[in-house]
Amino acid sequence: MPIYKINREYYANLCPHQREEMLEQFDVDKDGNIVIPYEHKGYTCNDLHTEALNGVKAVSMFSGAGGLDIGTQLAGVPVLTSLDIFEDSVKTIRQNNFFKNTMHECGDITKIDGAHYSEVLKRENPDKLIVVGGPPCQPFSKAGYWVTNEKRNSSEDPRNMIKPYFKIISEIKPNGFVLENVESILHPSNHEAVETIYENMDKLGYKCSTLKINAAEYGIPQKRKRVFFLASKKNINANIEKTHGNEKECAENPKLKPYERVIDWIGKFDDPIYFGDEKLTPEGKWKQELTSVPFGKNYIALTEKAGYPNPVFVAGKRYWLSLLKLHPFLPSWTVIASPGHWEGPFHWKSRRLSIRELAAIQTFPDDYQFYGSVYSQHKQIGNAVPPLLGKMVVEELCKWI
DSSP states (O other), X not given: OOEEEEOGGGTTTSOHHHHHHHHTTSEEOTTSOEEEEOOOOOOOGGGOOOOOOTTEEEEEESOTTSHHHHHHHHTTOOEEEEEESOHHHHHHXXXXXXXXXXXXXXXXXXXXXXXXXXXXXXXXXXXXXXXXXXXXXXXXXXXXXXXXXXXXXXXXXXXOOHHHHHHHHHHHOOSEEEEEEEGGGGSGGGHHHHHHHHHHHHHTTOEEEEEEEEGGGGTOSBOOEEEEEEEESSOOOOOOOOOEEOHHHHHHOTTOEEOOOTHHHHGXXXXXXXXXXXXXXXXXXXXXXXXXXXXXXXXXXXXXXXTOSXXXXXXXXXXXXXXXXXXTTSOBOOOOSSOOTTBSOBOTTSSOOOHHHHHHHTTOOTTOOOOSOHHHHHHHHHHSOOHHHHHHHHHHHHTOO
C-alpha cells in the first residue's frame, strides 16, 4: 500500500491548540511529517468492461463533459447520441474513445425536435429507449435565494431548459427518462418549476419517482446533493439504498461502509507531473490566512468562535466555502463549476485542486481527457454528474421501464 506524506510545513502556521487537535487524527514520523497509507480507488477507461442490457439504449441531452453518459454506459446502456450547446464540452466527449460509437452533436436543444433523432433511432431500433439529461441548474441554484420572489421566476428564466427537454421527450416517446438537477430545485421558491415537471410527466403518461441523493452516501468521495426525477411509462417506485455513512450511522447499521476518504481518490495525483501548466498556488489577500486553516476546516477556524488568537474573521459573515480546505480522511465538499477566488474546496496543502484531482473527486476515469482552457475544464467537471453515481441511477431506472 503506498504511503502519502504531508510535510510539517503544511501545518506549521496553525495556531497551537488547533495544530495539536488536528495532529491527534494522524500518524506522525520522527521528523514531524504526517504519514498516511492509502489505496488508490480510481479507474481508467480501459478498465470499463460493460455488459449491455438487452435492447436498452439511450439518448443524452445537456451532456456536458459526459459524466451521466459514462454512468449510463457503465450501467450497460449504450448512448446513441449526445447533445450540448458548449463546444468545449462536445470536444471533450469526442476525444474520449469510451464514446467511439456515440454520435456527438454541438447544438441548441431549443432549435431541434424529435424528428432530429428519427434516423438514428430507426437505424439502431432499440427495444427500449431512455433519455438522460440534466437541464441547466442556474435558475434553481442556491444563489437564487438572495433574489425576492417578486423578481425571481425560475419557471420563466430563459436558462430554464426543462420545457425543451420535455418537448423532445413528447416526440421521441422513450420508455423512461432521467432528469437531474440541483437539490435546491425543491426549494419552495421553485415550486412552479417542479409542478411543471410533474404536470408534463402526467400529461405524457409517465409515472415518477423523485430521489434526493447525497453522493457521499453512495460511495462518491464528495458531499454533493442532487435531485433525480426518474420517469417510466410503467408504475415506478424507485429507491437506491444508501451504501455509506458517517461513524455513527455505520455503528447503527452494519451494512453501511464508512464514507470514502478523498485521499484514496486524489492522493496519487499530488505530483507536478499531473499539474501541467496549471497555476495552483493562490495569490492575493488571504494567502497567508489559508495556510492557517486546519485540514477539513474553513474561515471559521480563524474566528473568535473557534478560539483563534487575534481573530481575522467573524463567524457567519462569509460564505461557507471561504478558505474551505479538504481533510484527507473525509469526502470532499461539493466541487462547483465557477468558485470565487478564495472559495474552496482547497487542497490540504493550501493550493487549488488540479483538473485531475477535481475529475477524480467526481469519479471520472483517471485517463479521461478534458478539452479547453483550465477554466473551461473546471466548469465542465463542476457541472457534471459523478459517473459512478450516474451508473446507479440509470441501473435503477432500467428496473422499471
